[in-house]
Every structure is written in structure tokens, then in C-alpha cells.
Amino acid sequence: MESLDDLVRAVEATLFAAEAPMSAEAISAHLAGADVHDALAQLVQHYAGRGVELVERGQRWHFQTAANLAHLLRREREDVRRLSRAATETLAIVAYHEPVSRAEIEAIRGVQTAKGTLDVLLEAGWVRVAGRREVPGRPVIFATTPNFLVHFGLESRRDLPGIDDLRAAGLLDPVDDVLAALLPSGGEAGENPQPPLASADESA
Amino acid sequence: MESLDDLVRAVEATLFAAEAPMSAEAISAHLAGADVHDALAQLVQHYAGRGVELVERGQRWHFQTAANLAHLLRREREDVRRLSRAATETLAIVAYHEPVSRAEIEAIRGVQTAKGTLDVLLEAGWVRVAGRREVPGRPVIFATTPNFLVHFGLESRRDLPGIDDLRAAGLLDPVDDVLAALLPSGGEAGENPQPPLASADESA
Amino acid sequence: MSDGGLILMDELAADWEGPAATSSTEDRALYLELDGWEGPLDLLLDLARRQKVDLRRISILELVDQYLGYIDHAEELRLELAADYLVMAAWLAYLKSALLLPREEQPDPSPEELALRLQLRLQRLAAMRDAAARLMGRDRLGRDVFLRGAPEGLRVDRRNKWQCDWFAVIQAYGMVKARTAPVVHMVRDRMVMTLDSALTRVASMLGVTLDWMELREFLPPHADPRLRRSALASSFVAALELARLGKAELAQDETFGPLRLRQVR
Numbered sequence: 001m002e003s004l005d006d007l008v009r010a011v012e013a014t015l016f017a018a019e020a021p022m023s024a025e026a027i028s029a030h031l032a033g034a035d036v037h038d039a040l041a042q043l044v045q046h047y048a049g050r051g052v053e054l055v056e057r058g059q060r061w062h063f064q065t066a067a068n069l070a071h072l073l074r075r076e077r078e079d080v081r082r083l084s085r086a087a088t089e090t091l092a093i094v095a096y097h098e099p100v101s102r103a104e105i106e107a108i109r110g111v112q113t114a115k116g117t118l119d120v121l122l123e124a125g126w127v128r129v130a131g132r133r134e135v136p137g138r139p140v141i142f143a144t145t146p147n148f149l150v151h152f153g154l155e156s157r158r159d160l161p162g163i164d165d166l167r168a169a170g171l172l173d174p175v176d177d178v179l180a181a182l183l184p185s186g187g188e189a190g191e192n193p194q195p196p197l198a199s200a201d202e203s204a
Numbered sequence: 205m206e207s208l209d210d211l212v213r214a215v216e217a218t219l220f221a222a223e224a225p226m227s228a229e230a231i232s233a234h235l236a237g238a239d240v241h242d243a244l245a246q247l248v249q250h251y252a253g254r255g256v257e258l259v260e261r262g263q264r265w266h267f268q269t270a271a272n273l274a275h276l277l278r279r280e281r282e283d284v285r286r287l288s289r290a291a292t293e294t295l296a297i298v299a300y301h302e303p304v305s306r307a308e309i310e311a312i313r314g315v316q317t318a319k320g321t322l323d324v325l326l327e328a329g330w331v332r333v334a335g336r337r338e339v340p341g342r343p344v345i346f347a348t349t350p351n352f353l354v355h356f357g358l359e360s361r362r363d364l365p366g367i368d369d370l371r372a373a374g375l376l377d378p379v380d381d382v383l384a385a386l387l388p389s390g391g392e393a394g395e396n397p398q399p400p401l402a403s404a405d406e407s408a
Numbered sequence: 409m410s411d412g413g414l415i416l417m418d419e420l421a422a423d424w425e426g427p428a429a430t431s432s433t434e435d436r437a438l439y440l441e442l443d444g445w446e447g448p449l450d451l452l453l454d455l456a457r458r459q460k461v462d463l464r465r466i467s468i469l470e471l472v473d474q475y476l477g478y479i480d481h482a483e484e485l486r487l488e489l490a491a492d493y494l495v496m497a498a499w500l501a502y503l504k505s506a507l508l509l510p511r512e513e514q515p516d517p518s519p520e521e522l523a524l525r526l527q528l529r530l531q532r533l534a535a536m537r538d539a540a541a542r543l544m545g546r547d548r549l550g551r552d553v554f555l556r557g558a559p560e561g562l563r564v565d566r567r568n569k570w571q572c573d574w575f576a577v578i579q580a581y582g583m584v585k586a587r588t589a590p591v592v593h594m595v596r597d598r599m600v601m602t603l604d605s606a607l608t609r610v611a612s613m614l615g616v617t618l619d620w621m622e623l624r625e626f627l628p629p630h631a632d633p634r635l636r637r638s639a640l641a642s643s644f645v646a647a648l649e650l651a652r653l654g655k656a657e658l659a660q661d662e663t664f665g666p667l668r669l670r671q672v673r
Binding site (some may be wrong): 218220221222223234243266267268269271276278287289290292293295296297300307312313314315316354355356357358361364365366367370373375376379382383386394 | 446447449450492501521524525528529531532533535536537538539540542543544546547548549550551552553554555556559560561562571639
């Protein structure tokens with residue numbers, strides 16, 4: 001080691017590349033026995049206030065992220081995602097029927113509910129596990145959370161519109177349309193599949 | 205100690221803590237979208253000549269120990285495996301000619317490439333399959349990876365040693381092209397008594 | 409420039425090698441290293457470099473002689489030569505003979521062109537060999553320069569912020585209800601004569617006479633056709649019921665013919 005500068009550089013590089021904190025002795029051994037105490041002191045001073053700091057813990061030295069930047073190491077990122085239709089339906093069913101088991105949700109939806117669907121609602125914090133139903137199998141039952149009311153701007157679950165309100169709002173219209181299409185309309189009602197007896201009689 | 209821009213400190217801490225080289229975009233994304241180009245330039249300057257340096261490789265940034273401390277830090281043991289001559293030549297051909305097919309590699313080396321040779325380079329993460337050449341047979345073509353640049357300390361392929369001279373001397377051009385330029389009737393160069401292993405067809 | 413590639417390895421055996429062994433350039437060593445050549449072009453390049461001139465100025469004739477001499481010598485030593493080497497030897501012998509012919513008797517393509525081709529290929533191989541050596545000699549990560557040994561690592565915990573509005577929930581519920589509501593068959597209001605009223609009506613009308621009456625005569629006159637239809641059906645069933653109770657008898661002369669009934673005393 002010719003000059004102090006080179007020694008400082010070598011200590012810096014050695015600690016940077018080290019896989020674990022190193023004692024001054026270990027650093028020295030790594031660098032042909034040079035006395036590294038001055039170099040360490042210089043480095044501490046050099047890195048003070050930077051994004052990275054040289055610190056001594058239990059007589060071992062290592063670089064670490066500056067304490068006031070520790071939040072950079074663990075970031076949270078929020079991805080805004082829209083609830084899928086299946087999840088929205090499930091949420092609605094929980095809200096209207098709580099507490100409900102998964103089997104009940106499926107019965108009401110008339111479709112199987114994927115495991116992930118309820119997970120999403122739990123993750124969103126709108127639905128919680130509200131215990132178990134005391135029936136065979138003791139299924140988990142779900143209910144909405146206070147957070148659900150807050151997010152959707154409801155005072156209480158009683159604010160949810162009733163079925164009649166839904167119909168009045170036209171939200172059940174599609175059903176009526178479907179039924180109307182299925183039913184034969186007035187005139188021809190009963191004209192076609194005649195009981196043979198009656199028709200015979202009539203035509204007579 | 206100049207007072208440090210918070211952003212510079214944040215970029216410094218982020219790159220120190222990162223487990224792999226990061227693009228400017230990735231750093232920026234980690235830091236709430238800040239423009240990090242100035243900060244990177246400042247850091248490069250700050251670390252120049254120190255024991256640790258900030259370098260750019262294939263548009264990604266990382267800190268590493270200074271090259272001129274290699275004599276102090278060099279480890280010959282585990283990390284760097286020695287490549288066979290076949291593998292090193294193949295790597296050089298891929299790097300200087302990329303993308304290249306196996307046949308083109310063999311045309312230059314004058315010998316068949318053992319199966320394992322390219323595998324070793326693929327496994328090391330220095331070479332990747334870069335698609336297929338749209339010629340009959342659609343041979344697979346190979347190119348180097350960003351990791352190759354990192355390992356060999358190249359900012360980009362333009363930094364490959366001597367590549368400009370080789371290009372200027374025409375030594376990266378296929379033999380057939382050179383012959384065609386040199387000889388008036390060079391087009392059908394050597395249909396009959398080809399040098400063995402000439403594989404002139406493949407370099408076409 | 410490397411020293412002509414006398415560092416030899418068996419590339420087929422292992423592509424990752426231990427430290428390269430250097431060896432002397434003596435002839436004897438050369439022959440013993442036969443297995444180490446990377447093929448005839450590799451051998452030619454090494455021989456060419458022994459001419460110690462720029463590859464652009466090598467004498468192809470001299471190179472051919474050296475190669476053929478090498479092959480002869482190897483055969484004298486009873487060394488196994490791979491077919492590639494013998495094929496190259498035959499081709500070089502041909503090239504040499506063609507080069508020695510008077511120009512006007514030379515075949516096409518000209519031997520000069522073939523010699524040039526060989527020279528160009530040797531240059532390219534040499535260029536890549538040098539490039540490889542320079543590449544390997546760079547400051548390499550993990551050998552000469554090092555990344556941070558113990559990076560803290562950056563962790564990004566992704567959280568989903570789910571979005572859904574109140575209307576979507578209500579609408580979804582409406583859709584569920586709509587989809588799964590039990591199918592209700594709604595029968596339109598229609599004018600009917602119930603069985604009870606038909607029974608009363610037929611029984612009382614039967615009491616008026618002892619004669620046969622046609623079923624049709626029991627129907628309300630001037631009624632809406634739809635009501636008549638219902639009345640016909642109900643009255644028919646009423647007639648059957650009265651017959652069962654022994655209060656009336658039925659007669660029909662032919663299939664589908666008029667149905668008649670009268671009171672039983």
C-alpha cells in the first residue's frame with residue numbers, strides 16, 4: 001500500500017464487496033496487514049450524510065443505507081384495480097344476506113365462486129370472516145366490514161335498497177323482458193294444443 | 205462535505221441496496237418517478253477515483269469496486285470459471301458478429317461447435333437465443349445479453365475491444381462478401397474445389 | 409496477440425477448464441498436441457503464425473508445404489489423424505498443384521482466389537481469437553471487480569387498491585336476482601267457467617226436463633267464444649261427474665258425435 005489514499009480506497013472496496021461485516025483486523029489481514037484505523041475514520045467522515053453510511057456495530061464494520069432512507073428499501077406500491085364482476089356480485093350478496101357461507105353465496109349467484117373472489121374482497125377490507133355457521137361442516141360465514149359502509153358511503157346496511165326499489169329503478173327489468181318473451185302473447189293462447197275432445201265438440 | 209441533494213442520496217442508497225443493476229427508469233420508478241439522470245451523473249463524478257465506482261452497463265447502473273484495485277481484491281477461486289478455448293472463441297464471435305447462427309460461428313472457426321459449447325455460454329447468461337434467421341431452415345440466431353456487458357465491464361457493444369478496427373479492416377464481413385468485392389466475377393465464388401469446412405454457403 | 413494458440417484443451421471433454429497449461433513450441437510437443445487442435449483451420453493458423461509475418465503476407469505455398477509436412481510426419485509417428493485433417497491435406501495438395509500450373513491452364517475458380525479465400529478465413533479466425541483473448545483479459549466481475557457483497561435488497565410490496573362503486577354493487581345484486589329468480593309462469597286473466605259453477609248449472613238445467621239434451625244446449629248463449637270454450641270443457645266434466653253420481657246418463661251415437669244427456673230418475 002503506497003499512499004494513504006490507496007489504502008482508503010482499498011478499505012472502501014473491501015467493505016463494499018464483503019458479504020458480512022468485517023472487523024478492523026479482518027480488513028487489515030485482507031490488505032497485507034496494513035493499519036486500517038485511519039482509513040476507516042476517513043471513510044466514516046466521507047460517507048457521513050450521504051445515502052450510504054459506514055457504521056461500526058460490535059467492532060465490525062459495514063456499509064448500510066442511511067437510517068433516514070430506510071424507507072427506500074421497502075416500498076409499497078398501490079395498484080388501482082377494478083373489482084371483477086364476479087367479485088362485485090359476491091360483495092353484493094354478502095351485503096344483502098350477511099352473514100353468508102360460501103355455499104350460500106354460490107346458491108344465490110347460481111354460479112360457483114372461485115376461491116380468489118372472496119380473497120379479493122377480504123384483501124379490499126370490505127368483507128370479513130364472521131365466524132362459522134353451527135351446522136354440519138361448520139362453514140365459515142362472511143359479513144361486510146365497517147370499512148365497506150365507509151367506502152360505499154352508507155350509514156348502515158339498512159341503506160341498501162330493497163328488491164322493490166331495485167325493480168322500481170329498472171334494475172330487475174331484464175327479467176321481465178325475458179319472461180315476456182317466453183310467454184305466448186294473448187291471442188293465440190291455448191289455440192294450438194287443443195284437447196281433441198273439445199275441438200271435436202266445438203267443430204260439431 | 206457538500207450538502208447533498210436528497211434525490212442524489214436516494215439514488216445512491218437505492219443503487220447500493222439493489223441486488224441487480226437498475227435502469228434509470230427502474231430507479232426513477234422506485235423513487236416516485238423522479239428524473240434521476242442528473243443525480244446519476246453527479247454520483248458518477250463523486251465516485252470517480254474512489255474504491256467503489258458507479259458504472260453503466262447496457263443502460264443499467266450499478267456500483268462495483270474500482271478496476272484498478274483488482275490486484276488487491278482478485279479472487280481466482282470459485283466465482284469465475286475458466287472457459288475452454290472453444291467457448292471463449294464462440295463468445296467472441298457472438299459478441300462481435302451478433303446476431304449469428306451456429307453455422308456462421310462454425311464458418312469462422314472452421315470446426316463444428318460441440319453441443320456443450322453454446323450451452324455453457326447460455327447457462328452463464330452471457331448469450332441468449334435472439335430468434336431465428338429468416339432464411340431456409342430458419343436457423344436459431346444468438347446474441348449477447350446485458351449480463352455479458354456487466355461481466356466484461358462494457359458500457360455497450362461499441363466498447364468491445366478493437367471492434368472499430370476490426371470493422372474498418374472488413375474482418376467482421378463474411379469472406380464471400382469480401383471476395384465478391386475483390387474479384388470481378390466473384391459472385392459464385394468457389395463452387396467446385398472449396399476449401400474443406402469452408403461452409404461458404406452458410407455465411408451467405 | 410496470443411502465442412499462436414499452443415494452449416490446448418480438449419473442448420469436447422469439458423468446456424470449463426482449470427488453469428490453461430502452456431507448452432513448448434518444439435516440434436515434438438507439436439505432434440503430441442494433435443488432439444488439442446481445434447481442427448485443420450486451427451492448425452493452419454498456428455503454422456501461418458510461425459511464418460512470423462502479417463497474415464496478409466503469408467506465403468500460401470509455404471503454408472501448404474508445412475501443413476502437408478506436418479501430416480506426413482504425424483502419419484510416420486502413426487498418430488491417428490481425424491478425417492478433417494486428411495481432407496484438408498488433400499485439398500491443399502490440389503491447391504498447390506493448381507497454383508503451380510501456368511496461369512492459362514489454371515482451373516476455374518482460380519487457385520489464387522481459393523488461396524485468397526483461405527487467407528481471409530485465417531485472418532478472421534485470428535481476429536476472433538485475439539478478440540477473445542482481449543475480452544477474457546478485461547476486468548471481469550467476480551474476479552477483478554466486485555458488486556456489493558451484501559446488498560440490503562429493494563423490496564416493493566405491491567398492494568391492490570380495489571375500486572368499486574355503490575351503483576355497481578346494487579346493479580350486480582339486481583343482476584344476480586334477475587338471473588336466478590325462479591321462473592314464474594304468469595297466466596293471463598281469462599274468462600272461465602269453473603267446474604263448480606258448471607256442475608250447478610248443468611244439474612239445475614237437467615232438472616227442468618226429462619228429455620235428452622245436447623251438451624251444447626247447456627252453454628251460456630251469446631257468451632264470449634273464449635268463455636264458451638271454457639264452459640264447454642267444464643260442462644263436459646260436470647256431465648261426467650253427474651253420470652258418476654248416478655244423476656245423469658250420457659249418450660253418443662258416433663265417435664265425435666253430439667253428446668247428449670238426460671236426468672236419471
